[in-house]
Amino acid sequence: MKVAVIQLAYDDAEPIGERRERVAELVRMQRGHDLVMLPELWGATGFDYQKWEASAEPLYGPTVELLAGVARDIGSMVHLGSIIERLPEPGVEGRHLANTSVVLSPAGEPVAVYRKIHRFGFGAGEPKLLEAGGEIVTVGLPGGHTAGLSTCYDLRFPELYRRQLDAGAEVFLVPAAWPKRRVEHWSLLGQARAVENQCAFISCNTAGTHGGYEMGGRSQVVAATGEVLAEAGLDEAVLSVDLDLGAVARWREEFPVLADRRL
Numbered sequence: 001m002k003v004a005v006i007q008l009a010y011d012d013a014e015p016i017g018e019r020r021e022r023v024a025e026l027v028r029m030q031r032g033h034d035l036v037m038l039p040e041l042w043g044a045t046g047f048d049y050q051k052w053e054a055s056a057e058p059l060y061g062p063t064v065e066l067l068a069g070v071a072r073d074i075g076s077m078v079h080l081g082s083i084i085e086r087l088p089e090p091g092v093e094g095r096h097l098a099n100t101s102v103v104l105s106p107a108g109e110p111v112a113v114y115r116k117i118h119r120f121g122f123g124a125g126e127p128k129l130l131e132a133g134g135e136i137v138t139v140g141l142p143g144g145h146t147a148g149l150s151t152c153y154d155l156r157f158p159e160l161y162r163r164q165l166d167a168g169a170e171v172f173l174v175p176a177a178w179p180k181r182r183v184e185h186w187s188l189l190g191q192a193r194a195v196e197n198q199c200a201f202i203s204c205n206t207a208g209t210h211g212g213y214e215m216g217g218r219s220q221v222v223a224a225t226g227e228v229l230a231e232a233g234l235d236e237a238v239l240s241v242d243l244d245l246g247a248v249a250r251w252r253e254e255f256p257v258l259a260d261r262r263l
């Protein structure tokens with residue numbers, strides 16, 4: 001599977017409309033890839049919580065519409081990172097916003113919707129403003145493979161990835177807006193999730209500075225063996241990787257750790 005990871009850099013000064021067009025163009029340039037990935041909340045100004053209410057959109061709103069058109073044009077699956085979704089009705093905690101990922105098929109159809117389960121902010125930001133997701137979500141990939149979906153802070157909760165593994169995941173897809181200050185955790189945890197679950201791992205972080213936070217970049221593509229196949233630096237970058245997902249099953253057979261789990 002040929003994957004393109006778009007590590008987008010932006011700052012608060014870039015108007016959202018211009019950023020949308022720039023992102024659509026960047027995705028369009030990835031023709032020939034089976035899957036194109038974007039980072040978390042790039043259209044909702046990432047860490048800038050104050051802007052979330054104003055930038056919220058319905059699930060099948062302008063971001064999905066724009067990227068569905070691009071997915072169709074280039075014939076690739078597109079993981080749009082995430083949006084601030086305005087829920088049709090308030091959730092169990094009475095909030096009407098969520099941090100929501102959508103994966104689009106090469107025909108531009110939404111084939112998976114994941115709402116971030118673990119909200120980051122310790123009482124402020126996400127837990128204060130957003131409803132938590134509650135569902136394990138996987139999505140079928142070309143070649144009959146299965147990906148598990150999660151977002152940013154979720155990466156700190158290994159039990160989520162075990163559940164995705166049990167749901168058939170062979171690769172984890174993780175968009176993020178992970179700050180530079182803790183970027184070592186980001187790299188380490190991504191590799192750990194790959195090694196402990198014998199799953200490939202594809203992460204797409206943000207670069208630039210928004211909401212006063214410098215972002216950490218270092219998006220990576222990791223094989224199920226833990227080998228880092230590609231890693232971005234601190235700036236905007238596109239990683240283009242030919243990822244052999246058949247290698248996941250071969251590795252599990254060669255080194256059958258998962259068979260020794262005690263449940």
Ligand SMILES: O=C(O)CCC(=O)C(=O)O
Nearest residue numbers: 120152153177178179182
């Ligand atoms: O866990 C961290 O250090 C960063 C998480 C985060 O920035 C987020 O989930 O938005």
